[in-house]
Amino acid sequence: AQSVAQPEDQVNVAEGNPLTVKCTYSVSGNPYLFWYVQYPNRGLQFLLKYITGDNLVKGSYGFEAEFNKSQTSFHLKKPSALVSDSALYFCAVTPRRPDSSYKLIFGSGTRLLVRP
Amino acid sequence: NAGVTQTPKFQVLKTGQSMTLQCAQDMNHEYMSWYRQDPGMGLRLIHYSVGAGITDQGEVPNGYNVSRSTTEDFPLRLLSAAPSQTSVYFCASSYGKGHGYTFGSGTRLTVV
Numbered sequence: 001a002q003s004v005a006q007p008e009d010q011v012n013v014a015e016g017n018p019l020t021v022k023c024t025y026s027v028s029g030n031p032y033l034f035w036y037v038q039y040p041n042r043g044l045q046f047l048l049k050y051i052t053g054d055n056l057v058k059g060s061y062g063f064e065a066e067f068n069k070s071q072t073s074f075h076l077k078k079p080s081a082l083v084s085d086s087a088l089y090f091c092a093v094t095p096r097r098p099d100s101s102y103k104l105i106f107g108s109g110t111r112l113l114v115r116p
Numbered sequence: 117n118a119g120v121t122q123t124p125k126f127q128v129l130k131t132g133q134s135m136t137l138q139c140a141q142d143m144n145h146e147y148m149s150w151y152r153q154d155p156g157m158g159l160r161l162i163h164y165s166v167g168a169g170i171t172d173q174g175e176v177p178n179g180y181n182v183s184r185s186t187t188e189d190f191p192l193r194l195l196s197a198a199p200s201q202t203s204v205y206f207c208a209s210s211y212g213k214g215h216g217y218t219f220g221s222g223t224r225l226t227v228v
Contacts, residue, residue, distance in 0.1 A: 043219035
């Protein structure tokens with residue numbers, strides 16, 4: 001079955017330190033990969049995506065993500081965390097096959113807490 | 117502003133009642149979906165549509181119904197509300213697979 005795993009329910013980091021939020025997936029082929037952020041009582045906001053090309057993709061608010069095909073991972077990173085980055089982060093994938101419908105498969109989410 | 121509009125933002129229903137959650141987008145997106153968000157479970161797909169007149173079931177379709185008569189609107193109907201349907205519901209739309217989804221702000225539904 002197709003699935004996305006975010007192994008950490010919560011990640012704690014001090015402001016100014018680098019952060020990593022992990023994501024691995026089990027989807028056949030070369031799926032499209034996404035990260036979304038959700039602030040309290042809000043909808044999800046798109047952060048970045050991997051379609052093809054360079055394994056390091058850059059997105060909004062200084063975030064970037066590293067795609068690793070052999071490990072089927074797509075970890076979210078930021079060199080220097082801000083308190084305002086504290087939110088719920090979701091990894092999502094969708095199969096690339098032309099015959100597959102556009103279903104976005106989500107991980108369970110990781111809560112990022114950046115302490116001052 | 118262009119985007120996905122969901123109404124209502126909050127709703128309380130009694131068990132057995134029916135209601136419709138509204139979703140409209142003004143970006144001319146072909147793809148639209150409904151998700152529910154429950155603590156610790158991420159977002160689960162209820163129903164989706166790849167264009168006007170075309171809908172299909174997602175991961176958790178039971179108890180919900182959808183239709184897509186226009187490109188802009190994708191309402192979600194709860195046929196007979198149950199406490200297990202207490203959740204936050206998100207509507208989302210997209211141009212296509214490589215573009216990501218734009219999400220609405222959500223409807224928080226409580227069934228008592």
